Amino acid sequence: MAISDGVDYNLDFRWKADDAWYTCAAILEHGSRLRVKFKDTVQSYFDELYSVTDFSTHREIEQFLSRFRPVSEPVEDNECSRVLEGMKICAIYRSKDEALYYDATVDAVQYVEHTPDKCLCSYLLCWQHGPGEGTLTETTIEDMCFIVHGDIHPDIAEFANLVKQQLKGADSVQSQVCGSVEHSSHVGSCAGRESICAETSAYDMDIGGVNKTDPHHYIVLTNLDKDLCPLLMMHFIHEHTSITAQTCVCPGLLQETYARGAILVDSKTKLKRIYNFINNPNHFITSFSGRPWVIAEENLRSGTFTTNLRKLQPKCESYSRQSELKIARLGTEEYKKAKELKDLYMAFHNHQKGLLQRLAMEENKKRDP
Numbered sequence: 001m002a003i004s005d006g007v008d009y010n011l012d013f014r015w016k017a018d019d020a021w022y023t024c025a026a027i028l029e030h031g032s033r034l035r036v037k038f039k040d041t042v043q044s045y046f047d048e049l050y051s052v053t054d055f056s057t058h059r060e061i062e063q064f065l066s067r068f069r070p071v072s073e074p075v076e077d078n079e080c081s082r083v084l085e086g087m088k089i090c091a092i093y094r095s096k097d098e099a100l101y102y103d104a105t106v107d108a109v110q111y112v113e114h115t116p117d118k119c120l121c122s123y124l125l126c127w128q129h130g131p132g133e134g135t136l137t138e139t140t141i142e143d144m145c146f147i148v149h150g151d152i153h154p155d156i157a158e159f160a161n162l163v164k165q166q167l168k169g170a171d172s173v174q175s176q177v178c179g180s181v182e183h184s185s186h187v188g189s190c191a192g193r194e195s196i197c198a199e200t201s202a203y204d205m206d207i208g209g210v211n212k213t214d215p216h217h218y219i220v221l222t223n224l225d226k227d228l229c230p231l232l233m234m235h236f237i238h239e240h241t242s243i244t245a246q247t248c249v250c251p252g253l254l255q256e257t258y259a260r261g262a263i264l265v266d267s268k269t270k271l272k273r274i275y276n277f278i279n280n281p282n283h284f285i286t287s288f289s290g291r292p293w294v295i296a297e298e299n300l301r302s303g304t305f306t307t308n309l310r311k312l313q314p315k316c317e318s319y320s321r322q323s324e325l326k327i328a329r330l331g332t333e334e335y336k337k338a339k340e341l342k343d344l345y346m347a348f349h350n351h352q353k354g355l356l357q358r359l360a361m362e363e364n365k366k367r368d369p
């Protein structure tokens with residue numbers, strides 16, 4: 001907690017101008033205006049003021065809310081083993097002129113034996129946004145912070161509710177601010193469900209950040225659990241890559257033991273990041289039962305969809321522990337089991353691929369003898 005001048009700088013704010021995180025305080029003034037004060041520039045000249053009338057859609061205010069979270073906590077030297085591969089953290093990105101905070105996923109960790117007061121480990125980070133987006137940087141613990149999860153700051157929540165009351169046609173029940181502002185970065189389980197309400201309404205409005213008339217970029221997945229909830233997929237992907245994607249699970253044939261699905265986003269870069277996350281050779285993404293996700297084909301595809309794919313989904317029951325998604329990491333029993341299951345599936349998959357090629361050949365012969 002950072003208190004200066006009687007102001008409690010207990011939030012991080014992702015500033016629109018450079019998309020970097022800054023420590024700030026949020027104060028509701030005159031019951032209609034939100035003042036954001038930056039810890040590094042305490043003079044009121046630098047404050048940002050947001051009025052209730054600055055927002056014209058629910059999506060705008062939801063996006064604004066997602067720019068706040070509790071202030072991140074620096075990783076102490078004796079806490080380095082808490083930083084795990086796949087975890088989302090906030091870290092300093094150093095460029096020629098600046099050193100600013102952005103979110104990154106820990107791509108690799110090299111632990112080294114050391115005393116508790118001086119960490120000598122190194123970490124490879126994959127930047128999730130900002131100037132380094134999609135690139136890797138080797139870093140040390142001094143530059144890293146744990147992302148903290150918590151309820152929305154009361155002043156911001158009140159401000160958001162004022163905005164929503166103003167918005168025409170606002171449904172007071174649906175538009176209540178709920179949940180936390182940030183997903184959990186716990187590794188190995190999908191723990192972002194406390195924020196499902198805000199996320200779901202944004203999803204309904206806007207099909208996961210994908211405009212209906214723009215081209216979509218997508219990959220097809222297979223070997224999914226038949227009862228996998230697409231929303232859970234969406235949360236899981238967001239938790240680990242910070243990308244909001246559209247997800248679907250297609251109804252399969254009754255005799256099939258698995259389902260296919262797809263992940264759609266609005267840019268190729270985002271899709272590549274999701275692809276790399278799923279295809280990381282050091283882990284498998286599995287359901288609670290251990291069934292590993294398989295990318296059905298190597299190609300990153302694109303096309304335009306005219307409807308929200310979620311509308312075509314069978315109704316999904318609420319999450320249960322049985323439907324959790326996990327990351328099975330190299331060296332664990334879960335990984336071994338997932339690898340065996342993937343090998344088994346791939347043998348079937350390749351066999352089927354051979355049969356399909358043969359079928360196509362035979363069909364061509366009949367059509368065009």
Ligand SMILES: [Zn+2]
Pocket residue numbers: 077080081111112114118119120121
């Ligand atoms: Zn260390």
